[in-house]
Amino acid sequence: MAKSSDNNQAVSTIVSDNNQSTMNEDEEAIHFRKVIGAFLYYRTSARNRVRRAFYSYGRLSEAHKRLVPKYEGYLSQLLKCIDQNDSLIRQMLTGCEHLFNNYSMPSSCNDTNHKSTEQDSLPPPSGVTSMDMDKVKTTIKQFVRDWSTDGEQERLVCYAPIIEEVKKRFPIIPTMNEDGSINNFSSTQILVPGAGLGRLSWEFARLGYACQGNEVSLYMLIASHFVLNRCSHINAHTIHPWILNFCNNLSNEDQLRSAQFPDVNTASLPPNSRFSMSAGDFLQVYNEPNDWDCVTTCFFIDTAHNIVEYVERLWKILKSGGVWINFGPLLYHFEDIPNESSFELSYADLRTVILSYGFQIEVEKLPIRAGYIKNDRSMLHYEYDCVFFTAVKP
Numbered sequence: 098m099a100k101s102s103d104n105n106q107a108v109s110t111i112v113s114d115n116n117q118s119t120m121n122e123d124e125e126a127i128h129f130r131k132v133i134g135a136f137l138y139y140r141t142s143a144r145n146r147v148r149r150a151f152y153s154y155g156r157l158s159e160a161h162k163r164l165v166p167k168y169e170g171y172l173s174q175l176l177k178c179i180d181q182n183d184s185l186i187r188q189m190l191t192g193c194e195h196l197f198n199n200y201s202m203p204s205s206c207n208d209t210n211h212k213s214t215e216q217d218s219l220p221p222p223s224g225v226t227s228m229d230m231d232k233v234k235t236t237i238k239q240f241v242r243d244w245s246t247d248g249e250q251e252r253l254v255c256y257a258p259i260i261e262e263v264k265k266r267f268p269i270i271p272t273m274n275e276d277g278s279i280n281n282f283s284s285t286q287i288l289v290p291g292a293g294l295g296r297l298s299w300e301f302a303r304l305g306y307a308c309q310g311n312e313v314s315l316y317m318l319i320a321s322h323f324v325l326n327r328c329s330h331i332n333a334h335t336i337h338p339w340i341l342n343f344c345n346n347l348s349n350e351d352q353l354r355s356a357q358f359p360d361v362n363t364a365s366l367p368p369n370s371r372f373s374m375s376a377g378d379f380l381q382v383y384n385e386p387n388d389w390d391c392v393t394t395c396f397f398i399d400t401a402h403n404i405v406e407y408v409e410r411l412w413k414i415l416k417s418g419g420v421w422i423n424f425g426p427l428l429y430h431f432e433d434i435p436n437e438s439s440f441e442l443s444y445a446d447l448r449t450v451i452l453s454y455g456f457q458i459e460v461e462k463l464p465i466r467a468g469y470i471k472n473d474r475s476m477l478h479y480e481y482d483c484v485f486f487t488a489v490k491p
Contacts, residue, residue: 134222140183178337243296244359291397302372332357345476426481460487
């Protein structure tokens with residue numbers, strides 16, 4: 098996937114990859130427009146779900162309706178929350194065409210009449226599937242995990258151990274510059290594949306490391322660019338991440354509740370920080386031998402079609418003495434997707450593969466219970482028993 102540099106941004110730069118994408122330019126443009134189309138269809142899709150609830154309520158007997166007199170008001174509040182999320186999405190999309198070969202944006206992105214009720218009856222844009230709409234909803238929730246106080250506990254469980262291990266392995270020792278100022282930067286180069294909305298990468302840059310996040314999902318890249326480059330005030334934006342979760346709610350308020358982001362000023366990185374985001378598939382973008390001091394993978398290695406390829410590539414791109422720090426489960430992403438290849442290994446077999454390539458596992462902790470975009474107020478919770486390890490390339 099080709100990109101253009103975004104040199105005017107102080108926080109993050111979308112950098113060009115060095116390898117051939119599996120998509121040609123026409124396919125990239127089609128994919129870009131599909132992603133934008135899915136974001137723009139969010140309001141219609143979400144309102145259609147609420148319309149179903151209105152319809153079901155309307156079929157109740159009058160006696161049953163009297164038992165839940167506030168139900169229609171609750172549904173009307175959901176519609177308002179959907180409009181707020183839609184407004185944020187459109188703000189997020191503004192200008193993002195310049196990130197990806199200056200692809201043209203759909204005219205509906207600037208449609209001042211997009212809140213017309215006539216829009217609710219429109220079919221999805223060409224190529225947009227229910228899976229694409231799920232990705233939009235996940236992206237909205239990712240703001241909570243990475244950039245809100247509501248996601249702090251999740252970050253403490255999975256990001257904090259990785260950060261502490263990096264600090265232990267690559268301590269930053271302040272030095273004096275020629276002008277007498279203190280230099281708190283490290284020459285250590287850290288790669289974060291599967292960076293999502295960029296919080297872990299941003300934290301490394303804040304500490305003084307040279308860090309690059311890598312992400313293949315355009316949904317995540319567009320959202321990360323927004324939060325990293327266009328959110329200069331703490332809690333400047335409000336989202337309603339749970340409004341389409343109609344099951345397992347203790348109260349209507351739990352479904353309607355909002356979250357604010359970002360919980361930090363993302364423009365507050367020290368001057369001359371070395372932080373960038375690359376777009377593209379990890380295996381296509383990174384192939385240079387002995388290039389990185391450290392690679393951190395958090396909820397990432399199970400995104401592989403063939404996890405052995407990931408281990409092989411990590412061994413190749415790490416320098417001698419380089420460190421691979423991993424946290425996460427093995428929820429193989431392609432395991433149940435039709436027409437997608439997927440090679441799954443148990444952790445015991447994966448561990449054997451890691452050692453076979455020559456890695457030395459120096460730290461290993463399991464299981465560590467962790468959630469992923471968990472709704473704390475839901476009656477249903479999914480958690481993973483994750484593995485945390487540090488593997489060193491001698």
